[in-house]
Amino acid sequence: MSASQLSLSGRMSGVIERWNALPIATRFFGLLVAAATIPFLTSNDYVIRIAGNVCLFAALAVALNVVVGYAGLLDLGFIAFYGIGAYLYAILSSDQFGIHWPSWLTLPFIALLGVVFGLLLGSPSLRLLGDYLAIVTLGFGLVFAQLALTLDRVELPWQEGVVINVTGGTNGIVKLDPLSLFGFQLSNVTHYFYALLIWLGIVLIIVHHLNQSRMGRAWRSMGEDALAAETMGMPTRRLKLLAFSCGAAIAGVTGAIFAAWQQSVFPQNFSTDVLITLYAMMVLGGISNLGGAALGAVVLSVVPELLRSPELARAIFYATLTLGLLLFSKPRRNGPIILISVIILGFLLRWIVQAAAPDLLTPPTIKVAAESISSAFDRASQQFGILVQGWILFLKDPLLPGNIAFVILIPALLGLSRMKAGVLKLILTIPAIYLLIFVWETRFAAEPAVTRLLLVGGLLVVLMIFRPNGLLGKRKIEIV
């Protein structure tokens, strides 16, 4: 077993080595071309939409990386620039004010205004250090969110009775013009996917070259230690402003494309949740690593989509749990022991409850409807679901027991994660895993949106504890 594993990992690392040996331009265009084939592989609009979303978030994460990763400025108002771009596009190309600018004018204009807003926010913040900057930018983001909500009834003080609707409040602005560039009007998902892919390519090229340039080096040195950089004669004020504006401009244009794609803008498109997701993406891949930011965007936009279908989510959950137990338990034999014990524990509990209080249980809710199921995977996952529901305690009224189990589960998992390895830990892990499965079946599966956020939150904490520099990040050596 170990020999085959060795050769497998050997082959994998060989492939990775070869890939890394390629010139960066080749790798870059290779990935871009590979992504560009997606619409040819599937005609499913849903898949293409997710791919477009990945590009959108990747562009944003890369832009955020310039500000946070390279220049080391903790910008929590980043989402406002994205929103401003989207709202500007909406105002400049809809019936809201009857303005319909051509796209070739709007996009550069938005980029320019992004720079202006970056300077506006950046120049006062330069006086502030680290955490003060964070709060001012966060405040800026909130101000934007509130203005987007409340600027639907602006009264002019010098003109009585005139009420202007700027942002549309909660109703947003709808019926935007589609983007049309170089005489070509973007009209469907595929078009926008390509537009976003090209935009992501442009952003990556710009940021990569910026990073390689004199300015990029200056940014990174500033991110490492602003004081030392200033002592070396670097104009840190100007550099910070440039980083801010650069990130703001990219975010603004991305927002404009998003608005055109969605053909509408709403305040909730730019909520703090989106900002947190962006930070998670950036951190997941590794701060100040471009490929990492893009990878984070892929992972965090695709995984939630996979969790959307309950059958698929169940399959992924059990597969991850099994694989995780088998791969990461030390010593190796503990994995199978835990798995088998959990299964036995499940049957035992079910048998006891069946004997003592059969009224509590309910038969599996999944019904096999043979005609409606086409693919083999769907059928298999349904069979599996029935199997699981016959094994776990599948209660008639699962809400309260599920909640209690959830409340017990969290401290149990936390405690276990800090326990020293040993027989006691092994024994305690078995009911904990069973509890986890029970909570999954009774509560998580019923509330996919909440579960998704719980996973994101847990992922962030755990990732920071084990790899503070992200998946692809290099460990920084801190010299004090």
Add this chain to the structure above:
Amino acid sequence: MEEFLAQLPQQLVNGLTLGSVYALIALGYSMVYGILQLLNFAHGDVYMVGAFIGFGVLTALLPESGPLLPSVFIIIAMLLAAMIGCGLLGVGIEWFAYRPLRNAPRIAPLISALGTSILIQNAIQLTLTANYRVYRTEKIIPLAAGFDIGDAHISATRALVIFSAIIMMIGLTYLVRRTKLGRAMRAVAIDREAAATMGVNVDRIIVLTFFIGSALAGAAGVLTGLVFTRVWHTMGFNAGLKGFTAAVVGGIGNIPGAMLGGMLLGIVEAFAVGFIAPAFKEVITFVVLIIILLIRPRGLLGTTAIQKV
């Protein structure tokens, strides 16, 4: 102008009520920041949990048939339960999310704090749903109770909030200034390593700081519930932000500064709502914040830090 003067005392009372809550939250932020230089983003959620614990105790002690205890004891029970529960939660958060990251790059604990905040919020949403819960304050404190000072009417609930906040602040000031524990806390805040070499148990001080700060946030949650009656699972985000803003305005890491900042922020917000436009209260609050920070980048009571290399 006359209208302004007529309303001024009442808005001042509203501002002080709001400010007491902000100040209590700000204290937790400021204390943790003073010791660890860490923005505890999950602090707002601790406050939210406190509000829910208070709600739980109130519901348990106040069945439909009538209160089981006199009102005073119910309120004390709510405050105590929320403070102890939140204190333990704060200690747990520190142990789980921050302690492993003591020596990590600065952004790591910040992201970890964000993650913890999301975790707590969604755990509450999962177990208690996203619905509003309503404190039945009027059942234990009659709505009409209160007294008048000039034109301003101070209802008993508001007086209770302001009064208990002031008591807690005095207690905290005494603890920090006059006790051995407070001296150790101040020592750790000034220089953690030097304090450790002097025999201060740094880990224990950090745990205690988290406990006290979170307990104050829990009390703030209960007081908010009593005055504004509605509690919900995302209430911590905004309140945490306000508390943090207050801490920054006062000079983060500075305990009297946090109290001053909280009161000031509450008054600014009450005035923004009362005199300008409720819709723009956040905008006005943050404009004030930015102006204060531009004039005094280290906050009102903050000392200018000399950066040493």
